[in-house]
Amino acid sequence: MAQHFLRRLAAEFPSPSFNQEFFLLPLNDFIALCAKEKPEPVCCYILIAVHSKATGQINIDERQLDLQPRSVFLVAYHQIFSFSREAVAEGSVLVFTRSFYNLIYTGNRRIRHDTAFAGLPPFVKPEKKQFSQFRQTILNINEEYHNAAQASKEIICLELKVLVLRYMRSTGDTRFSELRTDHKQSYVEEFRHLIDKHFRELKRTSDYAEKMGLSPNYLNALVREKTDMTAERLIRHRVILEAQRLLLNTDYSAAEIGFELGFSDKSHFGRYFKRITGESPNSFRQNFPAGEVVKDDETSS
Structure with a gap:
């Protein structure tokens, strides 16, 4: 899909303010768009949050994963993904480039740049409360995305880093335990x-x-x-x-x-x-x- 995929997204879901570096769209619309494309390595990150009413599968680098309510999927740079023919799911999709994620530099070494995605699994199923927080962050991003006000890019970039932290937390992986040592402070x-x-x-x-x-x-x-x-x-x-x-x-x-x-x-x-x-x-x-x-x-x- 490469750059062609981003151009196709821009044609179907135009957002001039973000210069083909960030997109937020409904999951079913994204599934329909992908059905028209030949699977190729992507040149972006894709976060897929399934909210409800999910059937079918997503394939990420030949790994077949069931689409389930209250689940989140991650497609990283150069990975290949596709949806099964019967795939239907209500949710949200965030597509963003490396340069967009790196727009804001933070002091936290885990999320300061896009190496944060290295080693993360392609799928997590957060607990109900965690998914609610994940979804609220997406709603915050959605508000900025459609308003396109001053500093919207910067705010969305920071919110993306919040999503990455939430994704890490949901893995339960001990490598990210330091992110959970003071969850009260994170709140x-x-x-x-x-x-x-x-x-x-x-x-x-x-x-x-x-x-x-x-x-x-x-x-x-x-x-x-x-x-x-x-x-x-x-x-x-x-x-x-x-x-x-x-x-x-x-x-x-x-x-x-x-x-x-x-x-x-x-x-x-x-x-x-x-x-x-x-x-x-x-x-x-x-x-x-x-x-x-x-x-x-x-x-x-």
């Missing part, structure tokens, strides 16, 4: 990432807990254990930090800043800001010392 890091992404529209712990497949009480307990702060305080902290930066670095009125941060009216934002910082937005803007910089740890509880 907190995911929570912080979600806050950075959604703090303008989501301001309740329960909203984030739902995205992570956790109960609000458990999420709050994890955050308290790892940060000595409540989950709600972390959310408030991020909202106020952004408000302070906007107050000091733009000419927006308090009402405009409140709207930017998802508040329905000026008075609601003003009360929120004063309850947390002890002063009104305008007072903060007038009294903040010139030349100083708002830091992440300056917001009070």
Whole structure:
């Protein structure tokens, strides 16, 4: 299939913003497309998440695997794959190039570049809770993919690395045990990432807990254990930090800043800001010392 496969994907499912480096599409559409192609080594990575109603098989390098609900398949560079004629499955497919995955460099040696895929099995069947989290990450990617907003590529790249970590975790392989030594911390890091992404529209712990497949009480307990702060305080902290930066670095009125941060009216934002910082937005803007910089740890509880 090689480069021809990516060109065919681009023709069938155009997404100009991603320059044939990333695609996200329904699994049944992907199966139908592959039925028209002669199996050849691919020049991309393909993650296939089967959600439900699956029949048939996928063949990856001559290994025949049954399509099953709540399962995930990985096709790596230069592998050959195909679906059986009777294959039907509801799910999602992510197709991405090496250069797209390497767009963002991270410090974690396991996932910093595409060598993360080396040695991974072609199939995992996560536990129900793990698959729910896997699926939620795909939904996050889907939102960015169709919005194509500023920094969408970078956000999707980071979310792909989250998927790789989830895939590794689901293997149960002891080689990846260090990734599981502090799963509580990984939840907190995911929570912080979600806050950075959604703090303008989501301001309740329960909203984030739902995205992570956790109960609000458990999420709050994890955050308290790892940060000595409540989950709600972390959310408030991020909202106020952004408000302070906007107050000091733009000419927006308090009402405009409140709207930017998802508040329905000026008075609601003003009360929120004063309850947390002890002063009104305008007072903060007038009294903040010139030349100083708002830091992440300056917001009070």
